[in-house]
Amino acid sequence: MSQLEVLKLLADGRNHSREKIIESFGLPSSLLSEYIKNFGNLGLDLVVDCKKSYRLSRPIEFLDTNKILSPLCDSMTQKIYRLEIFQELESTNSYLLDTFVPKARRLSVCLAEYQSSGRGRFGRKWSAPFGGSLCISMGWVFDEKPENLSALSLSAAVVVRQVIGDLTNCYPMIKWPNDLVWKDKKLGGILTESSPKKDGSLYVVVGIGINLSMNSAWLSKVCDWPEGATDLSSISSGEPLKNLLASRLIEGIYTMLESYSRTGFSSHIDDFASANYLKGRKVSLLGEGSDLSGVVASVDSDGSLLLETKTGSHRIVAGEVSLRAS
Numbered sequence: 001m002s003q004l005e006v007l008k009l010l011a012d013g014r015n016h017s018r019e020k021i022i023e024s025f026g027l028p029s030s031l032l033s034e035y036i037k038n039f040g041n042l043g044l045d046l047v048v049d050c051k052k053s054y055r056l057s058r059p060i061e062f063l064d065t066n067k068i069l070s071p072l073c074d075s076m077t078q079k080i081y082r083l084e085i086f087q088e089l090e091s092t093n094s095y096l097l098d099t100f101v102p103k104a105r106r107l108s109v110c111l112a113e114y115q116s117s118g119r120g121r122f123g124r125k126w127s128a129p130f131g132g133s134l135c136i137s138m139g140w141v142f143d144e145k146p147e148n149l150s151a152l153s154l155s156a157a158v159v160v161r162q163v164i165g166d167l168t169n170c171y172p173m174i175k176w177p178n179d180l181v182w183k184d185k186k187l188g189g190i191l192t193e194s195s196p197k198k199d200g201s202l203y204v205v206v207g208i209g210i211n212l213s214m215n216s217a218w219l220s221k222v223c224d225w226p227e228g229a230t231d232l233s234s235i236s237s238g239e240p241l242k243n244l245l246a247s248r249l250i251e252g253i254y255t256m257l258e259s260y261s262r263t264g265f266s267s268h269i270d271d272f273a274s275a276n277y278l279k280g281r282k283v284s285l286l287g288e289g290s291d292l293s294g295v296v297a298s299v300d301s302d303g304s305l306l307l308e309t310k311t312g313s314h315r316i317v318a319g320e321v322s323l324r325a326s
Contacts, residue, residue: 013059043129151265151303
């Protein structure tokens, strides 16, 4: 019996007798102890009852290829060039960037239960416990670099917001340029990366990370926001939706990417404006030597943030903004 099989046994969140685990699978006691120790390294919160039984504090819905593909129509599944699921991976974005480039108008998809070196913007580490988040990246080839490529992550955020809202009836706000927010807490984020090819095409990978179910200790360290982070199980019914969420995101991101060369950000700008978490808020631009601050007015057609300052209007093309105390 492998470590993964033990984890799948515990995934239901119920008590499982140590003795029965050992007896049922012929597992040496020392090896089970090693597995239990490793679960802690994966960020799993295991409840031990006087060393006689184990249970996970939060159940895990494992990623499943069939459950992801079954809600999709045949025409959509045919547009998936490759779909791979990993129990552990350094980074889903890095994997797609370094491996298979999909054929034209088809989507490569990579998911992982756990990322050992997950990345956010500016190279920041993004981490989550095993199975506690949805880590999904999708690769797409544009025939040529589309206009307003800088706004691609904003369009992706709009799609992710809509998918989450349709499934949970909880529609998060979007913090420019790539964060999902629920009641001032971080729910997830988007990381878009690209690689130009010799034939003039552009390979783009859209990575999405969404907090699904984490204990309070993990939520407190997932980000450095004043209000911290939250997860979908806290804001919705808590019913399993990881595979369905992945399925809907694949469909939504494909539709967005397929039309982006023609429409760019224009087809999503109104939806972004209505979900703009920063609109009307006082912010400061973070960066070396930058002391720019002001009130966020809106976003431009190319995805730039429009900031009203004491010296006039400024277009912020890239960077990071921090909320200022009122």
